[in-house]
Amino acid sequence: MNRNYIYLTFLILILSAGVFFLPERNNEKFLNPEDLMWDIMNPSRFITTDNIAQMIIEKDPTLELIDVRSVDEYNDFTLQGAINIPLDSLCAEGYQDYLGIEDMNAVFFSNDDIKADQAWVIARRLGFGSIYVLKGGLNCWINTIIIPKMPVETASSEAFEQYNFRKGASMYFTGAEISSDNAGEKSSVKVTRKKKKAVAEGGC
Amino acid sequence: MHIHELNPKKTVIALVLFAVVILFGLLTVVNPRLKYTQTPEETIEMVVWEEGTVFPYELVDVLDGSIDTVLLIDLRNNFEYGKGHIQDAENISSVDLLKDENIDRLKQLKEDGIAVVVYGKNQLEANGPWMVLRQLGFDNVKILLGGYSYYTKWGNNLGDSYADDAYFLGGADHDFAEVASTNFSDDETSNTKAKVTFSRKKKAVVAEGGC
Numbered sequence: 472m473n474r475n476y477i478y479l480t481f482l483i484l485i486l487s488a489g490v491f492f493l494p495e496r497n498n499e500k501f502l503n504p505e506d507l508m509w510d511i512m513n514p515s516r517f518i519t520t521d522n523i524a525q526m527i528i529e530k531d532p533t534l535e536l537i538d539v540r541s542v543d544e545y546n547d548f549t550l551q552g553a554i555n556i557p558l559d560s561l562c563a564e565g566y567q568d569y570l571g572i573e574d575m576n577a578v579f580f581s582n583d584d585i586k587a588d589q590a591w592v593i594a595r596r597l598g599f600g601s602i603y604v605l606k607g608g609l610n611c612w613i614n615t616i617i618i619p620k621m622p623v624e625t626a627s628s629e630a631f632e633q634y635n636f637r638k639g640a641s642m643y644f645t646g647a648e649i650s651s652d653n654a655g656e657k658s659s660v661k662v663t664r665k666k667k668k669a670v671a672e673g674g675c
Numbered sequence: 676m677h678i679h680e681l682n683p684k685k686t687v688i689a690l691v692l693f694a695v696v697i698l699f700g701l702l703t704v705v706n707p708r709l710k711y712t713q714t715p716e717e718t719i720e721m722v723v724w725e726e727g728t729v730f731p732y733e734l735v736d737v738l739d740g741s742i743d744t745v746l747l748i749d750l751r752n753n754f755e756y757g758k759g760h761i762q763d764a765e766n767i768s769s770v771d772l773l774k775d776e777n778i779d780r781l782k783q784l785k786e787d788g789i790a791v792v793v794y795g796k797n798q799l800e801a802n803g804p805w806m807v808l809r810q811l812g813f814d815n816v817k818i819l820l821g822g823y824s825y826y827t828k829w830g831n832n833l834g835d836s837y838a839d840d841a842y843f844l845g846g847a848d849h850d851f852a853e854v855a856s857t858n859f860s861d862d863e864t865s866n867t868k869a870k871v872t873f874s875r876k877k878k879a880v881v882a883e884g885g886c
Contacts, residue, residue: 475686482690486697504709504807508773511803548851559723562716582847584799589722592806593715610848617855645855 500598507596516591517606518578520615521633524640527551535577537569539590550580550612551644558590562597570599580605580612616640709773712812727809729792729817731825731842735834737792738762746784750795750804751823761794761826769795769804781808785815794819794826798844820844 502510510516526534527550536553538545545555556566558581570577579587579594579602587604594602605612614620619637622630713721721727736742738761747764749756756766767777784791791813795801798820805818819826821842829836836842 475690479686479690479693482693501711503707504711504811505773508769508804508807511807512770544847548855559719561719581845583844585802585844586722588799588802589806592803593718593722596711596718596810597715609851613849613851613854 502596502598507592510595511592516603517584518603519606520612521636521640523550523578523605523612524616524637524644528640528643533574533576535569535572535575537577537579537590539579539581539586544582548609550609553580556590558586561590561593567597567599570594570597570602576601576603578603578605581608583608583610617644708775709778709811711810713810718806718810721809722806727805727814727817729819731819731821731829732834732836734761734792734819734826738833744788745790745792747819748791748793749823750793750801755796759827761823764794769800772804772808781813781816785813789815791816792819793817794822797822797824798842 523534523536527536534552536550538549538553538555539558539561540549540555541557542555545553545557549555554569556569560566577594577599579590581587581590584604584606587608591602591604607615616637619634619641622634734747737745737747747761749760749764749766750769750772751760751766752768752770753766756764756768760766771777781791793801793805793808793816795804798818799822801818801822805816808816825836825842826833828841829839
């Protein structure tokens, strides 16, 4: 009678040994292809340069800018407060710690939006949420925020409002660099004052 | 307890139940319909080296029929497709791409050694679907750089279009560091203008108070 229990025990032990032969599956949080496709169809991942400018100026604490260009390009120029995760290191050790931080909205950007979108697809597949893509990338950033074009006279008042905001933002972003580069000790004061000015310009 | 031990059938029943549960578990192991065959690392390598892309001028041979192992798939919606599409292209809109019949079709095409070139309005529109298909193991799927808009721009002269590299994205249009600091260099050259910067700042303070 007790022998039956012994058999049973051995059977369970043998079966449990099967666990060792299971394929390694650390992809539990991977998004399945159908859901990934669904998210790709959804254009809400794109954020405009105006939105980003506003968020930077307002020092939105939830904004996390991620530059997916190469280290050299990043060192040459990047957006304020951006961190660098080159596209080819997205899966490298340590870099993914910057993604999936609670309450943070990570925004990928590159020269235009292709590379950033590719980074987005990969990160989304890896299961990261709250990730976005800067529509148009840095090219669009320069063309809209840094060197805004004056709308034609017949344009809507919204277009002019947007233009005014962009002018202010342009001053903020190009002017802020003066203070940080020029007068080291006064820099922080200058930056904050200018920030308020830009906000006031956009808001009032 | 003693009665239980005296009844060997109970052990047998337990054994059978156990085996049934195990079998049931094995049979119902989730076998997803679609599985990634590419690891994220491989996907990164693919996009970094820009594999699986088709230049617009490469289409010329396809369009004049000298290469017949290529199938063009238009990923835009049916309405857009109806308004105009690349010659001989089939329409499978992105939302329907992962439906059973289309997956079967793609598998068949892969077996037959047919290269599939997908395109959208622009490269960005086809980028996601293309990456998904690639990750699912359809390595015969390529993306048309420039998309439909570049194609319509060149139309019948597509063969001459290699000089126009507007389809080639990913580059910088400006020297960002220089452009973004235009004001900086202006102010830098004439130190007297530094005063202007100060007066501006005063205004900023006024605005601050006003609002």
